[in-house]
Amino acid sequence: MAECHPVGFQWVMEAKARGAKIVHVDPRFTRTSAMADVHVPIRAGSDIAFLGALVNHILTRALDFREYVVAYTNAAAIVTEDFQDTEELDGLFSGFDPESNSYSAHTWRYEGAEAAAAAGQRDPSQTGAEEMAAAGKAAREGGQPETAGSGGPSVPGKPERDETLQHPRCVYQILKRHFARYTPEMVEQVCGISREQFAEVADILTTNSGRERTAAFCYAVGWTQHSVGVQNIRTAAILQQLLGNMGRPGGGIMALRGHASIQGSTDIPTLYNLLPGYIPMPHAHQHQDLESFVAADAGTTGYWGNMAAYTVSLLKSYWGDAASADNDFCFDYLPRLTGDHSTYPTVLAQLEGTCKGYFVVGENPAVGSANGKMQRLGMANLEWLVVRDFTMIESATFWKDGPEIETGELRTEDIGTEVFFLPAASHVEKDGSFTNTQRMLQWHYKAVEPPGDCQSELKFYHELGKRIRAKLAGSNDERDRPVLDLTWDYPEHGPDREPSAEAVLREINGTGPDGAALSSYTALADDGSTACGCWIYCGVFADELNQAARRKPGREQSWVAPEWGWAWPSNRRILYNRASADPDGRPWSERKAYVWWDADAGTWTGHDVPDFVADRPPDYVPPDGARGPDAIGGQDAFIMQSDGKAWLYAPIGLADGPLPTHYEPPESILENPLYGTQHSPARGRIVHPANPLNPDQSEVYPYVFTSYRLTEHHTAGGMTRTLPYLSELQPEMFCEVSPRLAAERGLVNGGWATIVTNRTAIEARVLVTERVRTLRVGDRKVEQVGLPYHWGVNGITVGDSSNDLVHVTLDPNSHIQGKVGTCDIRPGRRPTGPALLEYVEGYRRRAGIASEA
Amino acid sequence: MNDRTFLDLWPVVRQLRSGDLLGRGEAAKSGPTRRLTPRTATADQVVKSVCPYCAVGCGQTVYVKDGAVVQIEGDPDSPVSRGRLCPKGSASKQLVTSPNRVTKVRYRRPHSTEWEDLDLDTAIDMIADRVIDTRARTWVWEEDGKRVRRTMGIASLGGATLDNEENYLMKKLYTALGAVQIENQARI
Amino acid sequence: MKETRLVPDADFDSYYGRPILKGPVWKQPDVSLYFFLGGLAGASAVLAEGAALTGRPELQRVSRVLAAAGITAGIGALIHDLGRPARFLHMLRVLKPTSPMSVGSWVMAPFSGLATAALVSDVTGVLPRLGRTAGIGAAVLGPALSTYTAALIADTAIPTWHEGYRELPFVFAGGATAAAGGLAMVATPASERGPARRLGVMGGVVELAATERMRRRLGPLDEPYRQGRPGVLLRAARALTAGGVAAAVLSPRLPVLARPAGAALATGSLLTRFGLLLAGRPAAEDPRHVVVPQRARLTEPVGTLSG
Amino acid sequence: MSNALYGPVPNVAEQAGYQDPPPRMGFFTDTSVCIGCKACEVACKEWNLVPDDGGPLTGMSYDNTGALGANTWRHVAFIEQQVPARQAVDLGMPGIGAPGAQTAAEPGQDADIRWLMASDVCKHCTHAACLDVCPTGALFRTEFGTVVVQEDICNGCGYCVVACPYGVIDQRKDDGRVFKCTLCYDRIGDGLEPACAKACPTDSIQYGELDVLRARADARLAELRADGEAGARLYGNDPDDGVGGTGAFFLLLDEPEVYGLPPDPVVTTRNLPQIWQRTAMAAGALVVLGVASFLGRRS
Ligand SMILES: Nc1nc2c(c(=O)[nH]1)N[C@H]1C(S)=C(S)[C@@H](COP(=O)(O)OP(=O)(O)OC[C@H]3O[C@@H](n4cnc5c(=O)[nH]c(N)nc54)[C@H](O)[C@@H]3O)O[C@H]1N2
Ligand SMILES: Nc1nc2c(c(=O)[nH]1)N[C@H]1C(S)=C(S)[C@@H](COP(=O)(O)OP(=O)(O)OC[C@H]3O[C@@H](n4cnc5c(=O)[nH]c(N)nc54)[C@H](O)[C@@H]3O)O[C@H]1N2
Ligand code: SF4
Ligand code: SF4
Ligand code: SF4
Ligand code: SF4
Ligand code: SF4
Ligand SMILES: [Mo]
Secondary structure, eight states, X not given: OTTTSTTTHHHHHHHHHTTOOOEEEOSBOOHHHHHOSEXXXXXXXXXXXXXXXXXXXXXHTTOSOHHHHHHHBXXXXXXXXXXXXXXXXXXXXXXXXXXXXXXXXGGGOBSSSOOOOOTXXXXXXXXXXXXXXXXXXXXXXXXXXXXXXXXXXXXXXXXXXXXTSOSTTBHHHHHHHHHTTOOHHHHHHHHOOOHHHHHHHXXXXXXXXXXXXXOOXXXXXXXXXXXXXXXXXXXXXXXXXXXXXXXSTTOSEEEOOOBXXXXXHHHTTOSTTEEGGGEEOOBTTTOSSHHHHHHHHHTSBSGGGGHHHHHHHHHHHHHGXXXXXGGGGGGGGSOOBXXXXXXXXXXXXXXXXXXXXXXXXXXXXXXXXXXXXHHHHHHHTOXXXXXXXXXXXXXXXXXXXXXXXXXXXXXXXXXOOEEEEEXXXXXXXXXXEEEOTTSEEEEEXXXXXXXXXXXXXXXXXXXHHHHHHHHHTTOOOGGGHHHHHSOOOOXXXXXTTEEOHHHHHHHHHOBOTTSOBOSOGGGOOSSSSOBOSOGGGTTTXXXXXOGGGOBOOGGGSOTTOTTBSEETTTTOSSTTGXXXXXXXXXXXXXXXXXXXXXXXXXXXXXXXXXXXXXXXXXXXXXXXXXXXXXXXXXXXXXXXXXXXXXXXXXXXXXXXXXXXXXXXXXXXXXXXXXXXXXXXXXXXXXXXXXXXXXXXXXXXXXXXXXXXXXXXXXXXXXXXXXXXXXXXXSOSOEEEEOHHHHHHHTXXXXXXXXXXXXXXXXXXXXXXXXXXXXXXXXXXXEOEEEEEOOOOSSSSSOOOOGGGTOOOEEOTTTOOOOOXXXXXXXXXXXXXXXXXXXXXXXXXXXXXXXXXX | OOSOOXXXXXXXXXXXXXXXXXXXXXXXXXXXXXXXXXXXXXOSEEEEEEOSSBTTOOEEEEEEETTEEEEEEEOTTOTTTTTOOOHHHHTHHHHHHOTTOOOSOEEEOTTOSSOEEOOHHHHHHHHHXXXXXXXXXXXXXXXXXXXXXXXXXXXXXXXXTSOHHHHHHHXXXXXXXTEEEEEOGGGO | OOOOOOOOSSSOOOSTTOOSSOOOOOOTTHHHHHHHHHHHHHHHHHHHHHHHHTTOHHHHHHHHHHHHHHHHHHHHHHHHHOSSGGGGGGGGTOOOTTOHHHXXXXXXXXXXXXXXXXXXXXXXXXXXHHHHHHHHHHHHHHHHHHHHHHHHHHSSSOHHHHTTTTTHHHHHHHHHXXXXXXXXXXXXXXXXXXXXXXXXXXXXXXXXXXXHHHHHHHGGGGHHHHSHHHHHHHHHHHHHHHHHHHHHHHTTTSGGGHHHHHHHHHHHHHHHHXXXXXXXXXXXXXXXXXXXXHHHHHHSTTOOSOO | OOOOSSXXXXXXXXXXXXXXXXXXXXXXXXXXXXXXXXXXXXXXXXXXXXXXXXXXXXXXXXXXXXXXXXXXXXXXXXXXXXXXTTOTTSOOBOOOSSTTOSOSSOOOTTEEEEEEEXXXXXXXXXXXXXXXXXXXXXXXXXXXXOEEEOTTTOOOOOHHHXXXXXXXXXXXXXXXXXXXXXXXXXXXHTTOOOHHHHHOTTOOEEEEEHHHHXXXXXXXXXXXXXXXOTTOEEESOOTTSTTSOBSEEEEESSOGGGGTOOSXXXXXXXXHHHHHHHHXXXXXXXXXXXXXHTSSOOO
């Protein structure tokens, strides 16, 4: 965190100054470790084993916050008899289809909850046993697990419960059994973490949780970028639920996300599987009309129950008057998914030739995406490519200076891609809002005109849309109706006739029947009377004011600082904050008071906007058959969940199992010590000759590598390798190795090393450092190679890209790439030109992998 | 020391006149030093902004003089960052004013070995044509007997560095065009 | 008061062995040359005045030339060394007693005028009285000009220089007189060479003795004077000076030795300047020279390094 | 007004000729909370338009700027050390040379590591050798008690470079003049915080009135000591030290030399009276030699 979110880290330091204990779990000793009370070096890719053992530690010693657990989590829920755990199936859950490598969640369901097979549910895996497997696969590929970005997926009805937590099939007991084998000894075997250190962390965590104290988890891509990325975070979520750390100040799980508006670009997604506000993109097999699309949620409890209103309002904001009840609000204008159309399959489509045109707008896949070669080969096979950036990034110049040109795999003259490089305007050259990692929107103002041809994306896309519409004007082709009916008239201003970003934000916020900006998504209707571009952002333009531009100085308001920017939903700063009060609505403790029930006023109140129905008393019990928000009970603190509870066990919604399970990374030096199942069975595999994996436990690739960031550089480097002040601070690509590995391989500090995988080999300068520890995993010594991934061929400082080494294997839920693999490392620089191919081939031969062609 | 004589221009004289016999302070100051003003004070516009790098979302204050950015520093009002910036945030001015920025459209013809110049207007027009053409050629109404109403011929990547409003317009336009392979950094 | 203790090699920490101090950025040979020429000029002005007072016109002429040419060339070297030569006159913006360079500048400026005036008057015969007065002025400033450079390098943080502050002025005074005497020996006819020879011999002896004493006191800090190029230069300088002294002593009986003796004395003085100055960089770059004595005085608080 | 060359000075600005100067301003750099982010280095360069002077990778942990210099007015040092396992009491065994050079073996279970980071800067000495030796008055003391080079005056004589006991100030090669931290004289004159301190995410660099900072530092030291951080110490805060105390002082977790700082610097001008005295004696000696050379025979 100190490395990648340094200014956010000031709050960790603040906490430390007040006595907080900081534990840092990372393969390397980083700047964060330097400030931590405890640094826990871990074998990359083994976090579930470590976290799972903490779960086990809590459960076996009954250290959980029982009152919280019973009231707010699904610990008491009973699961059907059909469910079989990894204990029984040696690492698999019930419902696995080896044919499609995917799960059906049917057997994971709650007892008593309807197993209704309503068509078109958000998660189709409950559509009945016959279609289970196929539907599970479709759901996974359709990226539906990710639609849980603002609340869990729906389970219809409420489950049977045993509040004594004794029922053998209640979630609590299932959890106990599932994690029983996650012992400190196992942690030693799997993660290379000593029992003493494990005990210390367990003690710090549990003694700092409870009524008076809370513990928080912060994570980022050290957890997500794995084939079990989502399950890594799920394990932490289980811990936090058991310890009562959710929805409370100083608690929770903080995703330290990436770019300035990565959160915004998920909320208002430029993602294939989502529409704004986590509304899923319709799937061809389930959603042919609006009714089937919203049906699954229409039946459920909680705020997702109003899905129809959100969807219709979105369609109205896209197609305005053209969208009416008569034409299903233009629902049919939406393209449908049939599978996984995420970025890596798109690259496969480029290699196949089906994907012909590519916009790269503010991303640098030639350096940033896993398996850089696949990315470049894909781009070399396009008809046209538009790159919009500040500088000549590698994704714009691959056709003349990519590594494949050097090796002779590609010839510039043979590459038929037509490339447009369009210069982009920077953040000070345009108005707009970023949503930071706390879900907070902050407005930035245009300060100067963009130089030369530079334009904002807003201007470019608006202009592009205008031209396409003009060129298609008069077309009678049904295909063109969505384009021509689009509401696309935004007020323009300034010398370059820049569209008004505020007008767009207002459209996102939504307007009511009278055309005035709405102030809350609760006002959205499903009859076409309201329009709203992103329901969770409704309120950001409340009172016709740009709430994201609010800048009341932090020191002039409470520590929650609610009048700075605007956080979705409803300017709420801590989600599920109802859980900061006990079931009766009283703060768990005075120290930790945040939101509570004011019985006299008959309302929830506190330091933040309560995340609850404002006037719903703690003792409210919804009547049978209640739907939508009406079905939220007074103690259902997790209101976006359809059952109102935090999920220790996920009966639905995950592609790789209801509980986190340790699997070895796709390339591993170990045999899975926990189960006979080596890898995550549902992991996303990208099969292509350019994406070969190293064999497991190969002596040819005996070391683990992992990749990461440096404080001084940013991601693929386009924004830092081009700047003199940052380049001089980290002037060359390097790798970090332990003194023992250096001795073993003859690596010299400051010298060169070549790092080899089945994909290719790269070179880097060497830092020999005690900060990379040799791990004792069982009775063997495990060495890890650390690789920052910021370098490429352009810029002030240039170097080989780590991502040329990284294979593409995806998390099945989020389709995110991995960051670890296995490799060999040798002193000296790598061969250049065609000799590099021969060198890598030599490794392949020795590893016994037949080469393709 | 306000009533300066001509002789006072010579610091040696000032040394003797002021108490600064050793010529350490007051006496040694030069004219430009006396007139020193920070460029934050001489800026003709001060604009509130947000750091463009990472998701922490630190507040920035942008100082503009004669239409150019002269300084970017932390916004002390921000409850997120309290005026602080990391090295990247601190280098933001260089990001914006860097001579390495490419400010002209560049065009590479298929199979060509070089970049060419291209007029911005023409470029956008050509891109619009490419979109229309590719879309027409790759349009699919149905797949496996189900209506899909889309093109798999056009993809887009990027969004996490962009404004919400930009992402909104992008997704809106792409969706209307029937393009579905729209992706950003959330995936990688 | 304790003198500098021995520098033990063990038990010493540093930051990657990096220098703690910055070495001199002075250009070479400019600055060493200036140090030599300034010293030469100052001592020559004294010699010239002596010659004038005692009626030795040849010696007077030669010494006046050495004083004026020395300082002119010296200033040239100095200006060449400056990072911003156009700002040479900024030297006279302030007068700072805390800065040997400032004081030196205020000495050098009038000196150069006076020495030049004295020479011009001597050569042209114009304004002889003023010329003489100028000569006296130069002779008064001369000793300061010859020695302030010692104060200059002693008043730095470089331990090897600073810790030599007791003897350095004598090294420089001796060297300056050795050079002035030596060069005057070379250029003056035998009839008027006596004072030059005696000056050269005495200067050489003082230079040798002071250098020896300084280096002994420096102990381990002497290392930069022993090693590398400075070591070679200083060894050569010592040989030349010692040889020059011996030859000069013998020269009344063996007149052929006079000119070589004078040249050897001057060259010895020149090389001493080079050696001392060039040692500044290695002295600054070795963190041991900073850490070890400082650490030692911290652990034994009674001892002080500089007394 | 004492015009002292050594020892504590109650009011440095007054000593430099200012009447009723504002309080002395300075830095307290608490290295125990430095995360080595180098924001200070970048912010300083951005504000002061300092050129970049990047070289190749140094191999010195994450330090690639090496040292303070004409183009690096803040420099962050990175020190990797092995320390006995989980005992924040001992100084450990600081190493020299490249990290990892000390042991090629794996660290024992009894050895832990720590990574010290510290942002160094000009000390703005009470007795500033650089200033006192400057012949042009380019270096001067401001009303805030700080030490600043005037770019329009400096003639590049280079004297200050060798005078600084901390090796701070240096010449910019292509320019000839010397440069160093100005403690953002322009900014503080306008009531602003220096750029580096403002950027510092963890408040490792604290700017303020020196007296206030010294008190705060004492409290912080006591706190760390109480936490068992036996190696913690203040550096430069003592007006009785060799430079009269510094305007920019530090809290360190190990010996100064480990961070590349001199353990006990003494301002060279402390000996200036003796130096002048010796010089006068030598000049006198020169006169004596001159006179003596005219005694005796005529040729
Ligand atoms: N300076 C800087 N800041 C950034 C960025 C940047 O490029 N530079 N990028 C931004 C972006 S886009 C993102 S997504 C965030 C990412 O922020 P982070 O997730 O903090 O970034 P990383 O450095 O990639 O990974 C964090 C740590 O994970 C460790 N790690 C690797 N493998 C494992 C593992 O298996 N288990 C565990 N426990 N740890 C592991 C690495 O050693 C590394 O120290 O940062 C954002 N902030
Ligand atoms: N091996 C390995 N690979 C990784 C990771 C890892 O940890 N290990 N991390 C992954 C993660 S989390 C991420 S987010 C990616 C990041 O990878 P990328 O997103 O590909 O990398 P960036 O360099 O951030 O690319 C963003 C580009 O957007 C440009 N840009 C900035 N603002 C604008 C704008 O307003 N308009 C336009 N048009 N362009 C703009 C920048 O100049 C920059 O070139 O890398 C991923 N790759
Ligand atoms: S200043 Fe640094 S921490 Fe803050 S938003 Fe920018 S990159 Fe992130
Ligand atoms: S540290 Fe050096 S440069 Fe800074 S004031 Fe002191 S003597 Fe001058
Ligand atoms: S180099 Fe400049 S600042 Fe340094 S002493 Fe010389 S004139 Fe003064
Ligand atoms: S005070 Fe100003 S000049 Fe000095 S280091 Fe900090 S930013 Fe640079
Ligand atoms: S900005 Fe602060 S935390 Fe960062 S390196 Fe500098 S002193 Fe350390
Ligand atoms: Mo990211």
